Amino acid sequence: MASIDREAILARLAAVPGPDGNGDLVSLGLISDIVIHGGKVMFSITVDAARADALEPLREQAAAAVKALPGVESTLVILTAERKGGAGAPPPPRPARPAASAPPTSASGKPGIPGVGAIIAVASGKGGVGKSTTAVNIALGLAANGLKVGLLDADIYGPSVPRLLGLSGKPETQDGRTLKPMEAFGIKAMSMGFLVEEETPMIWRGPMVMSALTQMLREVAWAPLDVLVVDMPPGTGDAQLTMAQQVPLAGAVIVSTPQDLALIDARKGLAMFRKVDVPVLGIVENMSYFLCPHCGGRSDIFSHGGARHEAERLGVPFLGEVPLDLVIRETSDAGRPIVASAPDGPHAAVYRDIATRISMAIAGGAGAKPAPRIIIE
């Protein structure tokens, strides 16, 4: 495969006229950083938010110009509207393709994805609490309860869903544009990890993160799905806040370990979703207690119960506690998550119960309120 030259891409884009027919996309400074991964080229074009629909042909023209280059297998081109001058909230990026039919509207007031019932985020205030392991097993628990489920790995800095589901290879495209999700254990999955090599250092700028996320949401053949579980990046910084605002979420699940510090971080996670008016469906306590693989004995090594107590204090549902057990780690790391590999075992039952509570919370109307726009200074 011919390697793709950034200059060649810019040359192509320099031949595409600007939004008003004057100048060109490059000399007008409308092209973001260009990210090239294998045969995939990603960039965004900055436009006036009010004209985003009218400028869809411009986006298509730019994508076609780059796609025609040797070695380019697919493109991810999105119209973004950047805030100018400091006042007001940034307008949301435009989906690369308008929805085919009127999609459901989410808690956040943003249009959902046609054919996808509810989108829920699994988040944690800090890294390493087992968020991805929990997200995967919750997704499988929802599927075991009879739902059609997808899993979107939004942790683009450290995607772990391919490893956790034992998936490798690249997703195919349906029509040169829409990606077919990968499938494992009866659920659909999409991750940046499928699109880039695991060892590739990734340097992302805000607009690129949004482009990647938007494509994984809107340019993947997810439908039909009852629930799309989004594994969020850990933490509660601006990136997560923006992401939480961009995804049309019905609700969020916070994963915490029992330690005090993790709980403080979990509180930050809660505050973050409240800020963008996404309902918190509840807290899961992971590594809640230790089950000895030898004697089966249980020890509460991290003063278990902290998350339940905290959930009660904060008036948030407590969704369940998952033990710290070697078999959960081993199955996760081997790409055979416990809910799929030991469906009749006690851990699968714990995750299925958590999934049931989540389904009830969604059915109970979580997600009815529209979100206010947020301002990130």
Ligand SMILES: Nc1ncnc2c1ncn2[C@@H]1O[C@H](COP(=O)(O)OP(=O)(O)OP(=O)(O)O)[C@@H](O)[C@H]1O
């Ligand atoms: N309940 C559990 N029992 C035993 N090991 C667990 C449990 N939950 C997660 N782990 C292990 O802990 C490690 C971290 O888990 P995971 O990658 O899911 O965390 P994370 O919060 O998503 O991390 P990151 O913030 O790095 O994305 C993994 O090796 C995983 O197998």
